[in-house]
Amino acid sequence: MGDNVKKSLWDDVDYNELDPLKENVETDVLIIGGGIAGISTAYHLIDSGKRVTLIDRDVCGRGVSLYTTGKLTFLQKLIYHKLEFYHGFEKARDYLFATKKIINEVSEIINENDIDCDYEEVPSYVVSNKNEDVLSFNDEIEFLKKCNIDAELFLETPYGENKFTLKVNEGAVFHPFKYINSLKGICLDKGINIYEKTVAKKMRRVSNKVIIETDRANVTAENVIMACHFPFVNFPGFYFMRMHLERSYVDVSKRNGNFSLITADSPITSIRFHKDNLIFGGSGHILSKKYSYLKRFNSLKEKREEIFPGTSVMAWSTHDCITQDGLPYIGRFDGYSNVYVATGFNKWGMTNGSIAGKIISDLITKNESEFQHVFNPRRKIRIKNFLKDMGNSISNYFTHSKKKELIKINEGGITKEHLGVFKDAEGEHFVRTKCPHLGCELFFNDTDKTWDCSCHGSRFNIHGQVIQGPSTRDISL
Numbered sequence: 001m002g003d004n005v006k007k008s009l010w011d012d013v014d015y016n017e018l019d020p021l022k023e024n025v026e027t028d029v030l031i032i033g034g035g036i037a038g039i040s041t042a043y044h045l046i047d048s049g050k051r052v053t054l055i056d057r058d059v060c061g062r063g064v065s066l067y068t069t070g071k072l073t074f075l076q077k078l079i080y081h082k083l084e085f086y087h088g089f090e091k092a093r094d095y096l097f098a099t100k101k102i103i104n105e106v107s108e109i110i111n112e113n114d115i116d117c118d119y120e121e122v123p124s125y126v127v128s129n130k131n132e133d134v135l136s137f138n139d140e141i142e143f144l145k146k147c148n149i150d151a152e153l154f155l156e157t158p159y160g161e162n163k164f165t166l167k168v169n170e171g172a173v174f175h176p177f178k179y180i181n182s183l184k185g186i187c188l189d190k191g192i193n194i195y196e197k198t199v200a201k202k203m204r205r206v207s208n209k210v211i212i213e214t215d216r217a218n219v220t221a222e223n224v225i226m227a228c229h230f231p232f233v234n235f236p237g238f239y240f241m242r243m244h245l246e247r248s249y250v251d252v253s254k255r256n257g258n259f260s261l262i263t264a265d266s267p268i269t270s271i272r273f274h275k276d277n278l279i280f281g282g283s284g285h286i287l288s289k290k291y292s293y294l295k296r297f298n299s300l301k302e303k304r305e306e307i308f309p310g311t312s313v314m315a316w317s318t319h320d321c322i323t324q325d326g327l328p329y330i331g332r333f334d335g336y337s338n339v340y341v342a343t344g345f346n347k348w349g350m351t352n353g354s355i356a357g358k359i360i361s362d363l364i365t366k367n368e369s370e371f372q373h374v375f376n377p378r379r380k381i382r383i384k385n386f387l388k389d390m391g392n393s394i395s396n397y398f399t400h401s402k403k404k405e406l407i408k409i410n411e412g413g414i415t416k417e418h419l420g421v422f423k424d425a426e427g428e429h430f431v432r433t434k435c436p437h438l439g440c441e442l443f444f445n446d447t448d449k450t451w452d453c454s455c456h457g458s459r460f461n462i463h464g465q466v467i468q469g470p471s472t473r474d475i476s477l
């Protein structure tokens, strides 16, 4: 796959990089992060009469949101009968309604602002070829019917040979970066201050205001929104104990189609099309140093070739935050009445991040929002899943070292406790492989050539500079 492994299909658009924050500022609302969640929140605050500032450690829309598959659907695998079991019918139904409503709202935003983002309405499918899934499909259909959703079981399927095919006619696909970049332009035109290449490092409270220290200057805000994918503040909140991360892979080849599909099995396979490209996702796993990313890419490609033969033209991978109870965390941050959080999108951030924009802007301007009860971040954790997540995190604190001589050119590895090396034609690049966030051992990502944390997802380049949070610091020797 060569150099194409790191590319995203959505990285085909010109964009402006804005200046960083250089001087202290005061603002009514500070949004940290300009991905789908942060930029949607900024958009909904345009007419609020509030001074709104957004900072992003890189460039808006170029975090995880650049690597999504860009589907907007409420058919998110067979989740609803499980949500009903754990949270009750009303909450499961309201998650569905919130998702359905936001898809319409995104479509309205696109129409009202004449946004060119290749938005296309397509049917959504969930499929399975396993007999044992019959009960889950029946339960899901029953749930959808109780919510007045027109869902049907079909025998025919647009993907491979499947025994069950659930189809709904609602759903859409879009170009996520074109959408986010256009919203950024609208926000700038309407007076929202956006600073890029600006990292939020610390948060403290002074009387009823919140001060965010960035790498160059401080922001004093009446309200702060942490829309930075994984919150960089550990206490309070304890999000590092309430979520784990899952990595998934995407392979692009040439083929036309007009549907969006997901399989019911684990790891899931996801399909959509963009122009003449088939976007085939899957091979997902919990973040852990035991996986070779290159092997996962290859197995995804093999799976795709069995059904859709053809050459890969592009491939990429990224990770997302997974909560313990299937619902995202959107709303008031623990311990603060004027700090908000949007995280844990469970690989459905195009809809959940857009929902976050609506809920948090409503909470700031009206002190309430229609679906806030579904996503309340202060809800109790699920002990069983919490213990599972902690078990995985703990195993990632241990070092698996390799003799330096065995590391080849273009490879990286840990040679002794907390010491990693990457070798290339220029020589050996050493880094300290203890994550500054919470001390987990890093591992070498063999496709992106980065040092990654398998507990909480921070990533560093071969020189030790942090490129993805929650860490706000580099790794140095």
Ligand SMILES: Cc1cc2nc3c(=O)[nH]c(=O)nc-3n(C[C@H](O)[C@H](O)[C@H](O)COP(=O)(O)OP(=O)(O)OC[C@H]3O[C@@H](n4cnc5c(N)ncnc54)[C@H](O)[C@@H]3O)c2cc1C
Pocket (backbone or CB within 6 Å): 032, 033, 034, 035, 036, 037, 038, 055, 056, 057, 058, 059, 060, 061, 062, 063, 064, 065, 066, 067, 068, 069, 070, 071, 072, 073, 198, 199, 200, 201, 227, 228, 229, 232, 246, 247, 248, 249, 250, 281, 317, 318, 319, 320, 342, 343, 345, 346, 347, 348, 349, 350, 351, 352, 353, 469, 470, 472
């Ligand atoms: C392979 C894959 C495919 C997916 N496909 C879909 C899909 O089809 N549909 C769907 O609904 N969802 C999908 N998702 C999920 C979706 O992509 C994510 O949930 C979503 O992009 C997360 O958005 P975000 O705004 O939280 O994060 P991001 O897009 O990462 O935005 C966060 C921003 O915060 C900035 N930031 C971070 N830390 C700081 C800091 N300390 N200071 C300042 N700025 C900071 C970052 O630079 C970044 O720009 C997929 C996920 C994966 C893994």
